[in-house]
Amino acid sequence: xxxxxxxxxxxxxxxxxxxxxxxxxxxxxxxxxxxxxxxxxxxxxxxxxxxxxxxxxxxxxxxxxxxxxxxxxxxxxxxxxxxxxxxxxxxxxxxxxxxxxxxxxxxxxxxxxxxxxxxxxxxxxxxxxxxxxxxxxxxxxxxxxxxxxxxxxxxxxxxxxxxxxxxxxxxxxxxxxxxxxxxxxxxxxxxxxxxxxxxxxxxxxxxxxxxxxx
Numbered sequence: 744x745x746x747x748x749x750x751x752x753x754x755x756x757x758x759x760x761x762x763x764x765x766x767x768x769x770x771x772x773x774x775x776x777x778x779x780x781x782x783x784x785x786x787x788x789x790x791x792x793x794x795x796x797x798x799x800x801x802x803x804x805x806x807x808x809x810x811x812x813x814x815x816x817x818x819x820x821x822x823x824x825x826x827x828x829x830x831x832x833x834x835x836x837x838x839x840x841x842x843x844x845x846x847x848x849x850x851x852x853x854x855x856x857x858x859x860x861x862x863x864x865x866x867x868x869x870x871x872x873x874x875x876x877x878x879x880x881x882x883x884x885x886x887x888x889x890x891x892x893x894x895x896x897x898x899x900x901x902x903x904x905x906x907x908x909x910x911x912x913x914x915x916x917x918x919x920x921x922x923x924x925x926x927x928x929x930x931x932x933x934x935x936x937x938x939x940x941x942x943x944x945x946x947x948x949x950x951x952x953x954x955x956x957x
Contacts, residue, residue, distance in 0.1 A: 745861070745862065745863075745864070745893075746893070746894050747891070747892040747893070747894070748779065748781075748892040748893070748894050748935060748936070749779070749892070750779055752894065753776065753777070753779050753936060753939070754776055756894070756933040756936040757771055757776050757777065757936055757940060758771070759933060760930055760933055760936060760937050760940065763929055763930075764929065764930065764937070766911040766912055767911075767937060767940050769911070770911070770940050770941075770943065770944045771940070773947075774943055774944060774947045776943075777936070777939035777940050777942065777943035778939070778943070779892075779939075780888075780889050780939060780942070781889060781890075781892060782889045782890045783890065784857060784860070784861060784886070784890040784891055785857065785890075786817070786818060786819050786822075786846070786847065786850060786857065787817040787818075788886070788890055789846060789857075789878075789882075789886060790807070790810070790817065790822070790843050790846070791803070791807045792882050792885050792886060793839055793842050793843055793846070793877060793878070793882065794806050794807055794810075794834070794835070794839060795885075796839070796881070796882065802834070805834065806833055806834025806835065809832075809833035809834060810830075810833045810834075810835075813825055813829060813833060819846075819847035819848070819850045819851050820847075820851065822843060822844070822847045823844060823847050823848070823851075827840055830843075838877075839877070841876070841877070842875075842876060842877025842878070843877075845875060845876045845877060846875050846877065846878070849874075849875050854874070854875075855871060855872070855874070855875060859871075860872070860886075860891065861891060865887055865893055865895070865896065868883065868886075868887055868891065868893075869883045869884075869887070872886060879900075880898075880899035880900060881898055881899055881900045881901060884896050884897070884898035884899055884901075885898055885901075888935045888938065892935075893935060894932060894933055894934075894935050894936065895931060895932045895933065895934045895935060896934060896935045896938070897920075897923060897924060897927060897934045897935075897937075897938060898938060899920045900920060901938070902917075903941070903942055903945045904923075904938050904941045904942060904945075905917040905918060905919075905923065906945065907941035907942065907944045907945040907948075908923065908926070908927075908941055910944075910948070911941070911944060912926075
């Protein structure tokens with residue numbers, strides 16, 4: 744059975760983690776529960792996540808907002824009708840144009856079935872997504888965690904998560920993913936919630952609202 748996070752399990756898991764990890768307990772005491780950070784599992788959301796790769800979230804959100812004004816409905820078909828010139832003007836790099844177009848074409852050919860992903864185990868979802876050029880570990884993990892709401896995802900290469908962990912644990916440097924896997928073993932089966940608590944801490948420490956999409 745595929746488990747999904749919801750508001751109730753998020754609260755319960757936050758409390759469960761706070762009891763088992765002193766640093767997360769401090770986050771819960773100081774800043775309260777994290778948001779669920781739920782996104783619609785769709786082509787449009789995957790394009791948004793591609794825009795978020797290796798840039799600030801503010802920049803990606805602004806570009807996605809401009810993209811939404813170009814078309815009334817963002818689907819693989821409508822995206823492929825948008826010229827490269829227009830996509831560049833809203834904030835796509837040439838590389839990300841290629842990635843998003845390849846994604847659209849893969850969905851239209853039937854090489855990727857987003858609806859089917861909701862029924863697959865985590866590793867099979869990763870494998871299916873990573874067959875698409877431009878989708879790597881981080882993008883696949885964010886889709887699993889925020890769109891499919893899988894409860895035990897530790898997004899590989901997520902800088903905000905790693906930096907928050909470093910600060911909370913008072914480490915001399917950011918841990919890499921293999922180290923994060925080891926250091927958060929006691930968070931299983933709720934690493935997606937532990938990650939949200941870290942994001943919540945990261946944003947609150949910087950005086951930013953964590954009520955919307957990270």
